[in-house]
Amino acid sequence: MTEDQVISAVVRFVARVTGVKAIRAHEGGQAPALPYVMVNLIGMSEIREHPTDVEFTDTGQPNTSGKNIINAAPVIEIEWRFSVHAYGPNPASMLRPVLSAMKLAQVMEPAMPGLIFFDASAIRSIPEWVNNQWEPRAQVDLFARAVIRDAFAVDVVDTTSFDAQPMA
Numbered sequence: 001m002t003e004d005q006v007i008s009a010v011v012r013f014v015a016r017v018t019g020v021k022a023i024r025a026h027e028g029g030q031a032p033a034l035p036y037v038m039v040n041l042i043g044m045s046e047i048r049e050h051p052t053d054v055e056f057t058d059t060g061q062p063n064t065s066g067k068n069i070i071n072a073a074p075v076i077e078i079e080w081r082f083s084v085h086a087y088g089p090n091p092a093s094m095l096r097p098v099l100s101a102m103k104l105a106q107v108m109e110p111a112m113p114g115l116i117f118f119d120a121s122a123i124r125s126i127p128e129w130v131n132n133q134w135e136p137r138a139q140v141d142l143f144a145r146a147v148i149r150d151a152f153a154v155d156v157v158d159t160t161s162f163d164a165q166p167m168a
Contacts, residue, residue: 001114001148003041003080009112010082010144011039017101018086018094025083035088037095047077047145055149073151082142085126091138095123098140112146119143 007024014037015022021032025040051074059069086094101107102117121141127134 001112001146003044005112006080006115006144006146007039007041007082009115010080010142013101013108013117014039014084014098017097017107019097020086020088020094031087035086035091035094038085038087040083040085041080042083042141043081045079047079051076052147055151056154057151059153069153070155071151072154073149076148078146078148080144080146082144084140084142086138087135089136091136092123092125095138095140098142099123115144115146117142117144 011022011024018037021036023032023036023038025038053075055073055075057071057073059071061069063069084095084098086092088094099120102120108117120143123138123140126137126139128137129135
């Protein structure tokens, strides 16, 4: 699961539950016609200090010694933080369905398999002065979690021998 896939899933989820166009932040180009919602990835971090597991898989491809290459993938639970901004009339009302949808697993599940929205901030009204007039805007933070598995080829010791002598 890449950050691009996670951001795309969040944008689709927000668009589906708000019923308005949702875009990624920092895409460039002109802003869409009002109303719309913008999703910005503001950070990610590991939930736990250590991976919950390490999964080893045989690639089926031989290495230089004729043994199969083994991949190791630490299983890491990650939290992504998103800032979601609504633009247009009644922006707080535009974002409210996001909070409601998070209460129903059946609505959240189609976002992306394994991606769980588990928390959200309060919806904040943040009007902005643009072209000599106030524009209504609102913002909410969304928090999502998933498990990632980035695999790396590792050397694995199949067998070894040693000589143990009794201590005198």
